[in-house]
Amino acid sequence: MTATGISIRRATRDDVPAIVRMLADDFLGKDRERPDEPLPQSYYDAFERVDADGNLQLVVAVDSMGLVVGSLQLCVLPGLSSQGATRALVEDVRVDGKLRGQGVGEALLRWAIAESKSRGCHLVELLTSRARVDAQRFYVRLGFVESHAGMTLRL
Amino acid sequence: MTATGISIRRATRDDVPAIVRMLADDFLGKDRERPDEPLPQSYYDAFERVDADGNLQLVVAVDSMGLVVGSLQLCVLPGLSSQGATRALVEDVRVDGKLRGQGVGEALLRWAIAESKSRGCHLVELLTSRARVDAQRFYVRLGFVESHAGMTLRL
Numbered sequence: 001m002t003a004t005g006i007s008i009r010r011a012t013r014d015d016v017p018a019i020v021r022m023l024a025d026d027f028l029g030k031d032r033e034r035p036d037e038p039l040p041q042s043y044y045d046a047f048e049r050v051d052a053d054g055n056l057q058l059v060v061a062v063d064s065m066g067l068v069v070g071s072l073q074l075c076v077l078p079g080l081s082s083q084g085a086t087r088a089l090v091e092d093v094r095v096d097g098k099l100r101g102q103g104v105g106e107a108l109l110r111w112a113i114a115e116s117k118s119r120g121c122h123l124v125e126l127l128t129s130r131a132r133v134d135a136q137r138f139y140v141r142l143g144f145v146e147s148h149a150g151m152t153l154r155l
Numbered sequence: 156m157t158a159t160g161i162s163i164r165r166a167t168r169d170d171v172p173a174i175v176r177m178l179a180d181d182f183l184g185k186d187r188e189r190p191d192e193p194l195p196q197s198y199y200d201a202f203e204r205v206d207a208d209g210n211l212q213l214v215v216a217v218d219s220m221g222l223v224v225g226s227l228q229l230c231v232l233p234g235l236s237s238q239g240a241t242r243a244l245v246e247d248v249r250v251d252g253k254l255r256g257q258g259v260g261e262a263l264l265r266w267a268i269a270e271s272k273s274r275g276c277h278l279v280e281l282l283t284s285r286a287r288v289d290a291q292r293f294y295v296r297l298g299f300v301e302s303h304a305g306m307t308l309r310l
Contacts, residue, residue: 016235019235020235023235023236029236032236032237032238033236033237033238034238040238040239042238042239042240043235043238043239044239045239046233046234046235046239046240046241047235047239049233049241050233050234050235053210053233055208055210056232056233058234058235073234073235075230075232077211077230077244077246078201078204078205078208078211079201079205079213079228079246079247080171080174080175080178080198080201080202080205080213080228080247081178081184081187081188081246081247082187082188083187083188083189083195083197083198084195084197084198084199084200084201084202085197085201086201086204087246089232089244091232091234091236091242092234092235092236113308113310116310117310121310122309122310123307123308123309123310124307124308124310125282125305125306125307125308126305126306126307127280127282127303127304127305127306128303128304128306129302129303129304130301130302130303130304136304136306139306140306142308143308144306144307144308145306145307145308146285146304146305146306147284147285147305147306147307148282148283148284148285148304148305148306148307149282149283149284149285149291149301149303149304149305150280150281150282150301150302150303150304150305150306151280151281151282151283151291151294151295151299151300151301151302151303151305152278152279152280152281152299152300152302152303153268153278153279153280153297153298153299153300154277154278155268155271155272155276155277155278155279
């Protein structure tokens with residue numbers, strides 16, 4: 001099912017508080033985010049870094065009222081392997097907790113896949129926490145395969 | 156064990172053939188690369204895209220004779236999550252087949268971890284094919300945990 005009335009657009013600085021609320025409203029995010037008012041400057045600084053980089057696109061899903069109900073970040077990554085093919089990396093997919101299962105995530109991912117194609121990528125890749133079992137099922141339904149181990153090192 | 160006499164430096168255009176030979180000398184890479192002479196232009200075009208991007212670093216490991224014996228690509232990825240923390244993504248780690256198990260990969264990864272720290276990243280992440288069982292053990296030995304599923308979609 002794809003949500004009706006959902007559209008995807010580039011995030012602006014004014015969307016940062018809504019995005020951070022979604023990042024914090026999450027069983028993994030709740031301990032690592034600070035959705036205070038005013039929002040810590042570090043979030044706005046990060047937005048500026050993302051917004052200035054032509055290979056990064058932070059987008060939001062908005063409902064028919066214009067409210068932000070989801071977000072993700074797409075990274076276009078050139079590289080030498082596969083005859084110099086460019087890859088896309090999807091990061092930080094989040095959907096408003098009240099709207100889970102209503103197609104917002106699917107609308108976001110379908111946008112990311114179409115955008116990756118239009119930018120000449122041959123592959124979309126992502127890491128999703130082992131704890132997000134529902135997310136893994138969701139990605140498989142969209143055609144992803146769990147072909148890789150996702151490994152992390154905290155610094 | 157860390158290889159003696161190995162140093163890590165930024166890749167130049169002249170290193171592209173040696174990097175492609177390593178990409179092709181691999182059970183997954185052999186069917187998707189074309190290490191012909193002359194090398195397909197697509198590899199040089201990809202090198203230019205990588206080299207022009209301040210958030211991407213393609214590096215090579217060189218031995219005491221100056222020969223290229225390994226390579227990897229480090230991507231520095233700003234983003235909003237974790238209070239606007241920047242992540243690093245390691246891609247396309249390759250070591251000359253004749254030098255496996257001699258510390259070249261470890262030298263490359265230790266460089267990537269140190270560089271990620273110096274650029275303010277809070278996390279290093281990577282995807283490694285489920286088929287690369289030895290690689291997964293190698294990353295665990297360096298402190299990585301298999302915290303995530305690595306999912307891909309071919310376009």
